[in-house]
Amino acid sequence: MMRLNSDEMARRVAQDIPDGAYVNLGIGMPTSVANHVSDDRLVIYHSENGILGVGPAPAPDQVDPDLINAGKQYVTLLQGGCYFDNAESFAMMRGGHLDIAVLGAFQVSERGDLANWATNDDTFPPAVGGAMDLAVGAKQLFVLMRHTTKANEPKILNQCHYPLTGAGVVKRIYTDLAVIDVTEEGLRVRELYGDNTLADVQALTEARLLPPL
C-alpha cells in the first residue's frame, strides 16, 4: 500500500490552493504546506495573531521578536501584507473571509465533525486556541492528517470519540492514503494514491467510503 510521507502530503494539499487565495495553515504539518507553494505563485497567508501576508522565516539578523506566527515561529511580512488586532483577525476567520483553512485532526466523522483540540485523557489541562474559530469560519476547511493512529487505528469514524472542535465543518480530508470529500451523500473518495484501492483504504477507515465519481 502506498503511504505518502509528510512532505508529499503537504505538497498534495498545496496543489489544491489556488493563486490569490487567503489561507490559514494550522500549527504542525499544515504549516509546511507553504513550503510546497512555489515562489512564482501568490497565496496570502493569514496568521491568527494578527498578520495577513505572512512571508518566509527571516534571516537570523533580521528577526523581529514580535513578528511570529501562530506556532510562535519567527516570520516576515510580504509587500502588501498588514497587521491587525485579535478581534479583526478572528473576524476574518469567523466571518467567512478566508478561502481555505488547513488543520490537523485527531478524528473526523463521516458528517465532517472535527476533533482536534482535546483527547479523553484528562491528565493534561485542556487548550483550544483558535481551532474552534477556524473550524466554523473558513469557506473551505481542509484536514491534513495521517489516515490512522500510530497504533493503526482508524481516525475517520462514524462518530468522533474525542470532544468536537466543530460539528459538520470539514470539507475535504487529505491523508497519506487518499483524498476524501465530505459530501451530502457521505465520504466520497476523490483520489487514491499509487495503487491503493478503495478496499485497502476502507479497511483502515471506520466510516463507509463512497467510490470516486
Next chain:
Amino acid sequence: MMRLNSDEMARRVAQDIPDGAYVNLGIGMPTSVANHVSDDRLVIYHSENGILGVGPAPAPDQVDPDLINAGKQYVTLLQGGCYFDNAESFAMMRGGHLDIAVLGAFQVSERGDLANWATNDDTFPPAVGGAMDLAVGAKQLFVLMRHTTKANEPKILNQCHYPLTGAGVVKRIYTDLAVIDVTEEGLRVRELYGDNTLADVQALTEARLLPPL
C-alpha cells in the same frame, strides 16, 4: 424672573467640565458649550463620526471636506487627536469611556428619562442618529435645554409624553432658570439663577423639585 440666554446657558455648562475630560457635545445648543471653554484649558471633544480631539472651525482655505463634526460643520483636529471608524466611535460612547455628554432635550422626567429624538407628530419621518447610544453610555449625561416650551409649558415632567431616548439616563439638567440634579430622592435643585426662587421654578415644572442642600 431671571432667564439666561443661550450663550449664558452654554457658559454655565462649560464651567462644570473639568480639564482633561473626554466630552461629546450634541447637535445644536450643546455644540456651543465649546465656545465657552477658554483657550488655556484642555477638553477633548469626541465626535460620533469618528474624531477624538475635535478642534475649532478651519480657516476657509483650510477646509478638509471629510473633516466634519456630527452637526456636519467643518472642524479641525487638535495635536494629539485621532480618527477611527463608527464601531470604535460608538464603543467609546456605549462602553462608558466618555466622561460627559451634553444633549438637548424635548422632555426629561423626574426619574431621568430622556426624550429628545421624536415627538408624537408622525407627519415627519423619524430620525435617531447617535442620541440613544450617547444616552446610555456616557459616565455623566447633562441635558441643556430651555426650562419650558415656547408655549411656556413645562419640559421637566413626571413622565415623558414623547418617545424615550433612554430610561433613567440623565444626571443633571441645565436650563435657563436653574441647574437641577437627578438623584435617587428625586429632582434636587442645585443652583437657582439670580433671584429665582424654588417656587418660581417649581411653577414652571411639572415634576416636584427638592430644595438645594
Next chain:
Amino acid sequence: MIVMNKTCESLRAAVADIADGSVVMIGGFGNSGIPLQLIEALRQHGARDLTIISNNAGVAEIGIASLLKAGQVRKIVCSFPRSSGSIWFERLYEAGDIELELVPQGTLGERIRAAGAGLGGVYTPTGYGTRLAEGKETKVINGKGFVLETALPADVALIKAHRADVWGNLIYNTAGRNFNPIMATAATTTIAEVSDVVSAGELDPECIVTPGIFVDRVVTQEASRHDAA
C-alpha cells in the same frame, strides 16, 4: 510571478453585476466619505428594488438621493434619514413609496460589524426601554437591560477610501472612515472608490485600516474617464 491586482478599470464595470433586489451598503456620514462616483455608476446601471443600508438618506439630488429620485430603492435602513435637504426621502416616505427601518447609529454599526465578524447578533443597551426595542428580545445581564440586535449583512458594499494598493488594502482621509471600514467587512462583494491605487508594499503595513481581504474591487475616481469614452 502571479500579481494580485484588484483594480477595476471602469466604474461601470465595477457595479455591472449588482442585481435587482440587492442589499447595498453605502458608506459615508453627511457628505464625508461618500462613494459618490460608485453611486452615480449604480444609478446609471439601473438596478432596482434595492435595499440601501447607510447612515443617512441623501440630500438634494446627489448620492443616495439620486437613487431615491430614480425610483431604484425599495427600502432604506439608516439612523438619520431626515437631514436638512433630504427632499427625495421625505417625498417618498410621505407617499408611502419607501420602507424605512430606523436603527440607532451605534446599533447600525454593531449589526454591520457582527455580519462582517460572523456573529449572529449582539446584546446592546442602546434603545432598551424605548420604542426602537419594541418586538425585540431583551435580556437583563448583571442588572442592566440589553436588546438583541441581529447581524446585518449585504450583497454589495460601496465604500469610499483615500488610497488603495493593488491587494485592496485601504487607507482613509480624516473623518472619512465612518461606516466605510465596517461595511467593507459585511458584504459579499465590496467595491472601493479611491483617489489613487499604489503598488503592494507602498502603504505602511502598520497604518492600513482595511486589510485587502475585505475588498474585492478597487476603482479610482479617474476611472470615470473610461466610462465616458
Next chain:
Amino acid sequence: MIVMNKTCESLRAAVADIADGSVVMIGGFGNSGIPLQLIEALRQHGARDLTIISNNAGVAEIGIASLLKAGQVRKIVCSFPRSSGSIWFERLYEAGDIELELVPQGTLGERIRAAGAGLGGVYTPTGYGTRLAEGKETKVINGKGFVLETALPADVALIKAHRADVWGNLIYNTAGRNFNPIMATAATTTIAEVSDVVSAGELDPECIVTPGIFVDRVVTQEASRHDAA
C-alpha cells in the same frame, strides 16, 4: 495652558493601586507584545488572589509564569494555557491550586471587545455543539447555531505598545498588537508599557491604533531605572 500627560515616572507607581482580588488582563500572544516589565512590577507589588485574563498561561519563569510561581493567581481565563514550557501553570493545575476558564481564542477576543464596547454579550458560532458551549444559552439564527458569550471586563489591563504620546495614544510593533488594543478598551484602568513617549501631535493621527481615551497610564521601559533607584 493645561497639558495632558499620562506618563507615569515609575513602573512601581504604575501598578501600586492594583488590589488583591483584582481581575487583570495581560496582553500578548506567545512572546509577542507582552508587557514584561509591568508584570514584573505587579509581581514585586505582590497583589494576590488575582484573576488573569490572557491568551496564554506563561512559559518558563517569566511573565505570567512568574505570577503563578509566586502564588498570586487564583484563576486564569485563557485560550491556550498549555504551551511547551508552561511548567508553572501545569504544576498548579495538577495540584488543583488554580482555576482555569478555557475560552476559544476568538471568543475571548469578542468577550473582551464586548466589555470595552458596552455590549452585554454576543452570539458566536464558535464552539456551538462542543463541550465548551455546555451550560451556555444557544440560539439558531437563520438556520445556524450560535452560543451566547457574555462581556468579559477587567479591573486593570496591562498592555504593551511600541510608542505612546502624552495623551495616551498608542502605536504597536508588527504582530505585537494581538490582544493589546482590545484589552485597552475593556478595563477600568489601562496601563501601557512602551518603548518611548512623544509629544501630542507627533504620532500620525491616521495611524494611531489605540486612541488615548482608552489609556490611563503610560510607562516607559526606561522607568525601571527609577524603581531601582
